[in-house]
Amino acid sequence: MRKYFQSLTRFFFRTVILISLFFLFHGLTSFASAQENVNQVPASDSVFAKEHKEKKAEGFNAGDMIMEHVVDNHEWQILEIGHFALKVPLPVIIIYGGKLFTFSSSRFDNEERSYIGFSLPEEGPDKGKIIRTAAVTGGPKVYDFSITKTVLAIILSALLMLFIFISVARAYTRNLNKAPKGMQSLLEPLILFIRDDIAKSSIGEKKYEKYMPYLLTIFFFIFLNNVLGLIPIFPGGANVTGNIAVTMVMAVFTFILTSVSGNKHYWVDIVNTPGVPWWLKLPVPLMPIVEIIGLITKPFVLMVRLFANITAGHIIALGFVSLIFIFGAMNVALGYGVSVVSVAFMIFMNLLELLVAFIQAYVFTLLSALYFGLATMEPEHH
């Protein structure tokens, strides 16, 4: 009982410290924005002033704030204190009418949010997308291959993975047949877990080796990006695995690998499912249609599950932050009061998300391995 009480008090103190840090930031922000409002009032036609006016009129919009954090962006905002925003401009790469345009996204930092005929609106239906400026609309479609926040996060995490695993591989070759050390001993249980409990048990002792590099890569890619997504500061914080394009690419990779490695037995079972009455197949190929839908559903579910889980986690965490501001807008004291509860829930959610980060990486890898196992299964002889 006493111990429990002690841990409770410790938890309380930690929360208080976190909250006070938060207030410090918040205080600075509100102070700065107040200052800025005073300064900006005369220049009412500037974009920032307009924005602030709108925000003042609408109040705090939690939905917009959350969406801005969850979706991709053409710049990486590291921190924002009132008018001052520390952000990394990212390269914009556009193919338009067969021509390549490359420039920094900071070129859009002007009143019209446009540059050489392209614009990146901050409002409206095309928010966050690069389009032709209203004056020159029409003509071919804009293909945007920019290095966005998510792309940069993918590249950074890929580099991090290369660094970690190549150094681990070197450690393995250096002290051959010896007990693992350092990073090696941290990652070895995971590698062995994927090999023994995922690959060997789902694909089988004979064929699992071929799929190991892919399974290890997706597991660590998803796990690392899930965890990096939980870290709120640069280079973490990008919602990589909560982006549907990213999960789609990985699901498509699993689908292609499954289809390529599918043996005769696998395809025959799809076209002519055994153990099903003939009338389900012959006049109307009902069963084959169901099987083919199943073929597509598997990677689709992989894609949606990972995306939804990670995005939901981010949205909930941001929702708790928003609560503070919503209540703070009603009454400052209420906002402070709610912040205690919000921060406590955010800590809880972060711990839960840490668990989800591992579970989702595990599930994606396990299901991929199961699909490979199904595709390569030898027909049973009765």
Add this chain to the structure above:
Amino acid sequence: MELITPGLGLIFWMTLVFLALLLLLKKFAWIPILKALKDREDAITDALSSAVKAQEEMKQLQFSNEQLLAEAKNERDSILNEARKIKEKIIEEARLKASEEAGNITASALENIRNEKMAAFTELKNEVGQLSLEVAKKILERELSDPKKQEEFSRHLLDEIKLN
């Protein structure tokens, strides 16, 4: 809607980076790591089985050692036994020989003694005979110097002969 609309650029970059990551990691990380893990497992299995084998060999060796020791003990015992027997035999023989020799020596000594005694007796007899002859001669010389006595003696001798 943007949330669930996969962006073209992002798909392109993700495919590119993921493929590159997969191939690079496969070549430089996964294959060496998996190989090293397998090698280590094989080495451990080998080491364990060879340890069991060594233990068995050890046991065998111990067993044969014990056998050897037992054999050596037996041999030693038999050698000792034989030696003891030989020793006893030698002693017995020696004793027999010694007693025989002693018997021989005593016998020859007795013979010698008898011979010597005989010789001494003979010599003594001769000496005594000589002496008695001398004495008899001297007595006779003295007795028979007187013719009366000579007669008496002759007579006596004659008497004696008559008696026989």
